[in-house]
Structures are given as C-alpha cells and as structure tokens.
Amino acid sequence: MTFAIAVFVVLLLIGTPVAIVMALAGVAGSYSIGGHYMIGIIADRMFAGVSGYMLIAVPYFIFTAELMNQGGLTQKLITFNNALLGRVRGALSHVNVTVSIFFAGLTGAAITDTVALGKILIPAMKKQGYDAEYAAAITACSSIIGPIIPPSVVMVVYATILRDTSVIDLFAGGIVPGLLMALSLLVMSFVLSWVRGYPKEDKPTPWKIAALAFLSALPALVVPVIILGGILSGMTTVTEASGFAAVYALAIGFLLYRDLTWRKVVGALVTTVRFSGVVFFLLAASAVLGWFVTRSGIAREAADLITTVSDIGFVQLMLVALLLLAIGTVIDVLPALVVVGPVLVPAMVNLGFDPLHFAILMIVTLNIANVTPPVGMTLMTASQIAKVPYERAILASLPFYASFIAVIVLLALFPGLSTWIPSLLK
Amino acid sequence: MPLLTAAKRASYWVNQAAIVVCIACVVAMLAISFVGFLYTVFTGGALSWTYSLARVFLPWIGLISVTIAFYAGEHVAMTILVKLLPAALVRIVAIACLAVIAVFALMLIWYGWDFFINARQTYMVSDQIQIPQYYTAVSVPLTGAITLLHLVNGFDLLEHYVSTEAHLIEEVLGERPEDDR
Numbered sequence: 001m002t003f004a005i006a007v008f009v010v011l012l013l014i015g016t017p018v019a020i021v022m023a024l025a026g027v028a029g030s031y032s033i034g035g036h037y038m039i040g041i042i043a044d045r046m047f048a049g050v051s052g053y054m055l056i057a058v059p060y061f062i063f064t065a066e067l068m069n070q071g072g073l074t075q076k077l078i079t080f081n082n083a084l085l086g087r088v089r090g091a092l093s094h095v096n097v098t099v100s101i102f103f104a105g106l107t108g109a110a111i112t113d114t115v116a117l118g119k120i121l122i123p124a125m126k127k128q129g130y131d132a133e134y135a136a137a138i139t140a141c142s143s144i145i146g147p148i149i150p151p152s153v154v155m156v157v158y159a160t161i162l163r164d165t166s167v168i169d170l171f172a173g174g175i176v177p178g179l180l181m182a183l184s185l186l187v188m189s190f191v192l193s194w195v196r197g198y199p200k201e202d203k204p205t206p207w208k209i210a211a212l213a214f215l216s217a218l219p220a221l222v223v224p225v226i227i228l229g230g231i232l233s234g235m236t237t238v239t240e241a242s243g244f245a246a247v248y249a250l251a252i253g254f255l256l257y258r259d260l261t262w263r264k265v266v267g268a269l270v271t272t273v274r275f276s277g278v279v280f281f282l283l284a285a286s287a288v289l290g291w292f293v294t295r296s297g298i299a300r301e302a303a304d305l306i307t308t309v310s311d312i313g314f315v316q317l318m319l320v321a322l323l324l325l326a327i328g329t330v331i332d333v334l335p336a337l338v339v340v341g342p343v344l345v346p347a348m349v350n351l352g353f354d355p356l357h358f359a360i361l362m363i364v365t366l367n368i369a370n371v372t373p374p375v376g377m378t379l380m381t382a383s384q385i386a387k388v389p390y391e392r393a394i395l396a397s398l399p400f401y402a403s404f405i406a407v408i409v410l411l412a413l414f415p416g417l418s419t420w421i422p423s424l425l426k
Numbered sequence: 427m428p429l430l431t432a433a434k435r436a437s438y439w440v441n442q443a444a445i446v447v448c449i450a451c452v453v454a455m456l457a458i459s460f461v462g463f464l465y466t467v468f469t470g471g472a473l474s475w476t477y478s479l480a481r482v483f484l485p486w487i488g489l490i491s492v493t494i495a496f497y498a499g500e501h502v503a504m505t506i507l508v509k510l511l512p513a514a515l516v517r518i519v520a521i522a523c524l525a526v527i528a529v530f531a532l533m534l535i536w537y538g539w540d541f542f543i544n545a546r547q548t549y550m551v552s553d554q555i556q557i558p559q560y561y562t563a564v565s566v567p568l569t570g571a572i573t574l575l576h577l578v579n580g581f582d583l584l585e586h587y588v589s590t591e592a593h594l595i596e597e598v599l600g601e602r603p604e605d606d607r
Contacts, residue, residue, distance in 0.1 A: 011526060014519045015508040015584070017496075020530045027533070042533055043541035043566045050488025051562075056459065056480055059452050059487060236466055239480070243459030266449075273448040273487070277495025280488040330504060 004029030026288030049287025060242035066268035083210030086201035090193020104149035105224030113143035136386035137396035149178035184403035286338035303347035328369020534570025
C-alpha cells in the first residue's frame with residue numbers, strides 16, 4: 001500500500017494528469033498485492049470503467065446542455081423571472097438564484113450556468129449599480145446548484161463508481177438539498193440587498209410580457225420534466241430519458257425557437273466529445289484505482305481513523321465534510337469525487353451511515369468547494385466576466401459561504417432532507 | 427525536424443479522425459436510444475437489442491474521447507506545487523510528466539493488446555446481438571497508440587503547466603482561440 005500511496009503523491013505533485021495518477025497508483029498497488037501478473041488489470045479495468053450502460057447518459061446530458069445553451073434560452077428565463085421578482089429590492093440578485101434553479105434542471109453543470117447567466121446578468125447588475133464583485137459572487141454561488149438538482153453528470157459518475165446507490169435515488173435525493181441551497185442564497189441575497197440598498201424595478205412588468213416570456217421558455221422547461229418524470233415514474237431508464245431529452249432539445253431548437261443551425265449542432269457535438277473525454281478518463285482510471293482500494297483495506301482503516309476522533313455521528317460527518325471542503329479547494333468536483341469516493345464512502349457506510357444520505361452530503365460539499373479559493377473555477381470564471389480581481393470576488397462570497405455551511409450542517413443533522421423523496425418512490 | 431513536423435501533422439489528423447469517430451458513435455447511440463424510448467412509450471415493452479447495440483459504441487466513445495481531451499490539454503491536474511518551482515525545474519518536471527504519460531500509453535498498448543488477443547481467443551459476444559467483444563476491446567491498445575502519438579506535441583500538451591487560470595477561463599468564455607497548435 002505504501003508503494004501505491006508514494007506513486008500517487010509523487011505523480012500528483014509533479015502535475016501529472018489526475019486520471020493517469022490514479023491509473024498508475026492503482027497499478028502500483030495491484031503490483032504490490034499480486035506481483036507483475038497483476039499489472040495487466042490496467043487494460044481490463046479501464047475498459048470496464050467506461051462500459052457501464054448508464055454512462056451512455058453522460059454524453060447525452062452534455063449534448064442537451066450545449067444545445068440549450070446555444071438556443072437563447074437564458075434571456076427567456078431571465079425575462080420571466082424578472083417579471084416575477086422585479087419589484088423586490090435586489091431583484092436581479094434574486095433572479096440570478098431563481099434562474100439557476102431552472103437552469104439546474106436543464107444543464108446540471110456549474111460552469112455552464114456561470115457562463116450562460118453571467119454573460120447576461122453580471123453586466124446588467126453592474127449597470128443597475130450592484131458591486132461588480134457581488135454580481136460575480138452571487139452568479140458563481142448560485143451556479144453550483146446545477147449539479148445538485150437533477151439531472152446531474154456528477155451523480156451519474158457517482159452511481160457508476162460507487163454502486164451502492166442508484167442514480168434514480170441520487171436524482172430524487174438531490175431535489176430538496178438543491179432547493180435548500182437556493183433558499184439559503186435567497187435569504188442572504190434579500191438581507192444583503194436590503195442592507196446595501198440594491199435597486200428594484202420602478203414599474204412592475206406587465207403581465208402580458210411576463211406570460212409571453214413564460215410561454216416562450218416553457219418548451220425548454222419541459223426538458224427536466226421529461227427526464228425526471230420518465231425516470232422517477234419508472235417509465236424509462238436514465239439513458240432513454242436523457243437520449244429523448246437530447247432529441248427533444250434538437251427538435252425545439254430547429255423547429256420552434258429556430259435559432260439552432262447545423263454549425264451550432266456540430267460545435268455542440270465537438271464540445272460533447274471533448275468534455276466526455278475528461279469525464280471518461282477519470283472514470284476509466286478510477287476503475288483501476290478502485291480495484292486496488294477495495295482489496296487493500298484502506299476503507300476499513302479510514303473508518304477506524306474516523307472513529308478514533310469521535311464516536312458521535314454528527315461530529316464524524318462534519319469532520320468528513322471539512323476534509324471534503326479542504327480537498328475540494330484544490331481539486332475540481334469530479335476528480336475529487338473519483339479519488340476520495342472509493343475510500344470514504346465504504347468507510348462511512350461501515351460506520352452505519354445511510355449510503356444515500358452520505359452521497360448527497362458528499363456531492364453538495366464538493367460542489368460548494370468549487371466556489372472556494374484557491375481553485376474555485378466557477379468563481380474565477382464569474383470574476384473574469386465581472387472584470388474584478390478574484391480576491392475581491394472571494395471576499396464578496398463570504399456571506400454565501402456562511403449560507404452553504406448552514407446547509408451542510410442541516411443536511412448532516414437531518415438525513416430525511418436527502419432520503420425523503422427517494423423513500424416516496426419505493 | 428521534418429520527421430517531427432510530419433509526426434505533429436499526423437497527430438493533428440488522427441485527432442480530427444478521432445473526433446469524427448466519436449461524434450458518429452454519439453449520434454448512432456442517440457438514434458438507437460431514441461428508438462428504444464419510442465418503443466417503450468408506445469408499446470410499454472422494451473427492445474432488448476437497443477441496449478446491446480448502444481453498448482458496442484460506449485467503449486469507443488469512452489476511450490477514444492480520452493485522447494481528444496488529452497490532445498486539447500483538457501486533463502485535470504494539480505499544479506499548485508509546479509507553479510512554485512523555478513523555471514529551470516519546471517522544465518525538468520514537465521519532461522518527467524511527459525515520460526510518465528509515455529509509460530502509461532505504452533502500458534495501455536502492451537496490456538491492451540493482450541486484452542484484445544484474449545477477447546479474440548475466447549468466444550465472448552454481446553448478450554443479444556452476438557457482436558464479438560474484440561470489436562470493442564481493440565479500443566484499449568488503440569487509445570494507448572493515439573496517446574503515444576500525441577506526445578510528439580511535447581510541452582504543448584501540458585497546457586496546465588504554462589496557462590494561468592485566467593487563460594483557461596478565457597477559453598471557457600470563448601474569448602481566445604481554443605487550439606492554435
């Protein structure tokens with residue numbers, strides 16, 4: 001095991017791609033278990049790692065998100081939400097959060113949401129007198145709702161590498177925590193807007209315009225209903241529903257909105273295979289490392305280590321959440337998930353925690369780390385759009401970090417927040 | 427040097443071919459899944475062959491797309507320590523990093539070839555449509571070979587060594603050409 005850990009640490013520190021680090025550390029560990037005969041598992045495991053049927057949904061979800069992004073949907077959603085919240089102080093700040101909820105059901109990727117919403121909302125907020133760093137902070141922090149509210153590529157990956165939780169349960173389990181995150185952001189947004197005197201619309205939006213904006217966005221808003229309705233009702237599998245969503249997105253883009261061109265579709269397909277490559281590389285490599293981890297007893301030792309610190313469940317969960325936040329500050333969500341998941345999840349299940357409860361807590365915590373320094377790609381992107389230094393965006397995000405910590409504590413204290421909806425489906 | 431230029435050109439065209447293959451696989455898989463979805467909706471039953479056929483494309487997309495992400499420099503890596511090193515050391519570490527990637531690619535070719543041969547020798551076929559497994563198993567050594575070929579691009583592959591986060595973000599925002607290799 002020492003050999004595998006040494007390989008892992010050295011390769012990681014010299015900047016080797018994380019996927020290759022995981023694969024070679026897995027090979028080193030396998031070698032230490034069974035000698036050179038075991039090195040050959042690299043081919044078998046990498047092949048198996050990308051062959052799970054459910055993974056068909058990964059390129060479909062990415063493709064659907066790309067099509068939706070190219071189709072001018074963002075402006076329609078903003079118009080509709082602004083019609084609802086325009087008269088409230090700090091309207092655009094709240095709109096940023098509520099549009100993210102809608103977007104979460106369409107794209108499920110934080111960085112996509114940041115770019116799509118940020119490019120329209122951040123300049124608009126600056127123009128209305130909001131601080132640029134605040135606009136960046138609220139945009140980035142609300143975007144991380146994307147991978148929590150289904151559909152979510154992160155959840156598909158989780159269910160693939162850790163087979164004790166179904167993707168259907170994860171999708172259903174993410175709904176309440178995602179809405180809770182949105183609610184916590186809205187509360188903070190209301191408080192800050194009130195204290196700082198952020199603007200509101202002078203005149204209410206005419207209902208006719210609001211209704212038109214809603215009707216215009218409605219065909220796209222049906223996508224999450226199709227995906228979730230089909231999957232949660234048991235009528236379709238995840239792959240069938242995600243495949244249909246992609247075809248539906250193509251159909252409304254070409255026939256209804258008429259803003260999709262073949263050039264845009266090809267561009268979306270190229271982005272899809274490139275981003276799929278990043279996800280599949282991590283999955284293939286995690287299968288090699290996972291093979292070694294399950295045979296090495298690391299998970300059992302990790303569980304023992306946690307119990308030596310405290311035998312109180314809540315404290316154990318908070319310790320692990322702190323560890324995840326620390327890891328997430330330097331590594332992106334997916335690699336962090338595939339690196340620590342195979343060790344932490346069996347350890348926590350051994351300690352008696354519900355696999356679904358811990359899965360949701362882990363996904364939420366790692367996503368929150370996506371807006372924290374030093375490596376918070378979502379916040380970095382938003383600060384770039386807002387043209388403010390990253391450090392100022394971090395400072396402006398501090399109140400929202402407090403909101404998120406409250407959400408983590410609530411999720412740790414009340415497992416029902418994650419498990420209630422999945423239990424209704426059984 | 428002409429050999430290196432030719433190898434870089436070959437790497438570029440192989441990458442373009444890989445993109446076409448992967449897109450073709452995604453579109454084919456999408457068509458198959460959509461047929462399966464429609465059949466389920468209208469009949470309440472399930473087409474068993476759609477599951478088998480779609481899975482034939484998955485390892486191809488899964489592994490070949492890895493080389494596309496690799497060529498585009500989109501791999502995830504931790505560079506906090508590297509960025510603290512002096513320039514001379516960074517070069518040495520980058521060479522070490524490329525050597526590690528080469529070892530990885532060679533292992534994929536060597537053991538992937540064994541995996542492919544084993545898939546040929548045993549009668550392994552997919553459950554419903556009887557497609558031999560070696561049609562998909564060959565994607566493993568092929569991925570290794572393509573990765574090895576892309577290494578001719580040298581330091582260009584290690585964008586994460588030289589690019590600041592700002593550059594990466596500009597790329598995400600579409601404010602900079604993504605690939606000017």
